[in-house]
Amino acid sequence: MATIVGAVATSHIPAIGNAIAKGRQNDPYWKPFFDGYDAVRKWLDEVRPDVAVVVYNDHGLSFFLDQMPAFAVGAAVEYSNADEGWGLPVSRPYSGYPELSWHVIESLVANEFDVTACQEIVVDHGFTVPMSLLWGSASPVPVRTVPVVVNTVQYPYPTPLRCLKLGRALGRAIESFEPDLRVVIVGTGGLSHQLEGERAGFINKEFDLEFMDRIVHEPEILAGYSTLELVRLVGSQGIEVLNWLVMRGALPGAVTEKHRNYHIPISNTAGATMVLENHEALVSMHLAAS
Amino acid sequence: MPFPDGMVRNLTGIDNRDGIPGTFVFDGRYAVKGYALNKMCFSFNEAANREAYLRDEEDYCDRFHLTGEQRRAVKSRNVLELLKAGGNIYYLAKWAGIFGLTVQQLGAQQRGVSVEEFNQMLVQAGKG
Numbered sequence: 214m215a216t217i218v219g220a221v222a223t224s225h226i227p228a229i230g231n232a233i234a235k236g237r238q239n240d241p242y243w244k245p246f247f248d249g250y251d252a253v254r255k256w257l258d259e260v261r262p263d264v265a266v267v268v269y270n271d272h273g274l275s276f277f278l279d280q281m282p283a284f285a286v287g288a289a290v291e292y293s294n295a296d297e298g299w300g301l302p303v304s305r306p307y308s309g310y311p312e313l314s315w316h317v318i319e320s321l322v323a324n325e326f327d328v329t330a331c332q333e334i335v336v337d338h339g340f341t342v343p344m345s346l347l348w349g350s351a352s353p354v355p356v357r358t359v360p361v362v363v364n365t366v367q368y369p370y371p372t373p374l375r376c377l378k379l380g381r382a383l384g385r386a387i388e389s390f391e392p393d394l395r396v397v398i399v400g401t402g403g404l405s406h407q408l409e410g411e412r413a414g415f416i417n418k419e420f421d422l423e424f425m426d427r428i429v430h431e432p433e434i435l436a437g438y439s440t441l442e443l444v445r446l447v448g449s450q451g452i453e454v455l456n457w458l459v460m461r462g463a464l465p466g467a468v469t470e471k472h473r474n475y476h477i478p479i480s481n482t483a484g485a486t487m488v489l490e491n492h493e494a495l496v497s498m499h500l501a502a503s
Numbered sequence: 504m505p506f507p508d509g510m511v512r513n514l515t516g517i518d519n520r521d522g523i524p525g526t527f528v529f530d531g532r533y534a535v536k537g538y539a540l541n542k543m544c545f546s547f548n549e550a551a552n553r554e555a556y557l558r559d560e561e562d563y564c565d566r567f568h569l570t571g572e573q574r575r576a577v578k579s580r581n582v583l584e585l586l587k588a589g590g591n592i593y594y595l596a597k598w599a600g601i602f603g604l605t606v607q608q609l610g611a612q613q614r615g616v617s618v619e620e621f622n623q624m625l626v627q628a629g630k631g
Contacts, residue, residue, distance in 0.1 A: 274548060417628075445523045
C-alpha cells in the first residue's frame with residue numbers, strides 16, 4: 214500500500230522562480246531564503262518519495278472566472294507549464310500518475326468531496342516553483358505528481374475547516390492505493406502577503422509564527438477561523454494558507470516538525486518552508502523493511 | 504461554537520467582507536462587474552495578445568467589450584481604479600506585466616508611497 218512519508222510546506226512566489234533561473238541563490242537578498250531548503254532536500258533524500266501530491270492554487274493560467282472549481286484534481290499523464298504573462302521562464306513538464314489521480318478522485322467523491330476531475334491542467338508557478346525548490350530545475354523530475362487545486366481566487370473560497378477535512382479524506386485516499394509507494398504531500402503558498410488594495414504589502418509575522426506552530430499539533434484551531442478572519446490575518450493572497458491546511462489534514466499519523474525556515478521579505482511576502490514527518494508512516498515503512 | 508466533529512469556530516472575528524481595511528474581497532459582486540476586464544487580462548497569458556494590446560489598446564478593449572469605467576481605469580494605469588472596476592489582482596498582474604511593473608511598484612502605487620518606502624516597509628515587517 215502507499216505510505217505518506219510526510220509533507221513539505223513552501224511559499225511559491227514567482228520571484229523565487231526568477232531567482233533560480235538567474236542563479237541568484239547566494240545573493241544577500243536571497244541567501245537566507247534559499248538556505249532554508251538544504252534541510253528540506255536532505256529530508257527528501259532520506260525519505261525518497263516516489264510521488265508528490267501538490268496542493269496549490271492557480272493564479273489565472275489554467276482556470277478563469279468562467280468556471281472556477283472549489284477543488285480540482287489533475288488526472289493527466291503529464292502537466293505542462295506555460296507563459297504566465299509577466300516573464301517567468303516556462304519550466305519543464307511534470308509526470309503525472311493517472312491511476313493514482315483517479316483512485317484519489319473516486320475515493321474523495323465516495324467520501325462526499327465532489328472534486329472536479331481535470332484531464333488537462335496547465336500548472337503555474339504555484340506548482341512549478343515548489344517543484345524547483347524541492348527537486349531542482351533539471352529534467353526529469355524524480356517524482357510523479359498529482360496536482361490538487363484549491364480556489365483562492367474568487368470568494369467564497371472553501372472554508373479553512375473544509376480544507377482540513379479535504380486533506381483528511383485525501384490522506385485516506387492515498388493510503389488506500391494498492392502499490393507500495395512513498396508519497397509526500399506538498400502544500401504551497403503563503404505565508405502572509407497582500408498584493409491588492411491600500412493594504413498592499415501587508416505582512417503579519419506574529420500570526421505567521423503562530424500559524425507555523427499550530428499547523429504541527431493544532432491544525433483544528435487554525436481550521437476554526439472564518440475565511441474572512443483568516444484573510445484579515447494573513448492578507449488576501451496569504452489566504453493560500455488554505456493549501457497548507459489541506460496538506461496538514463493529509464497526514465494521518467503522529468506528526469513531528471523536522472525543519473522550518475521563515476524569512477521576510479521575499480518580494481511582497483513572508484517566505485516560509487516547513488517539513489512535517491508522518492510518524493505512523495515511518496514506523497510501517499521500517500516494519501515493511503524488516 | 505462547537506461543531507459535531509469537535510472543532511471550534513472562532514467567532515471573535517469580523518464576518519463583513521467590506522470590513523477589512525484596504526482590502527477588496529473579490530466576491531460575486533466584483534466577479535460580475537469585472538468579467539470583461541478580467542477576461543481581457545486572462546488573454547495576456549499569450550504573448551501575441553500582449554503585443555496586440557500594445558499595438559492598439561483601445562481596439563483591444565473594444566474586442567473584450569470593456570465598460571467605460573474599465574476603459575478609464577485601464578487608461579489611467581491606476582490599480583485601485585482597476586480593482587474598483589472589478590479587476591481581480593491575479594489577472595491584473597498579467598496586464599501589469601505588459602508594462603514590466605513589479606509587485607513592489609503596484610503596491611507602492613496603491614499605498615501612495617515611493618517604491619523605496621514600500622520596500623522599507625516590507626523589511627520592517629520582518630523585524631521585531
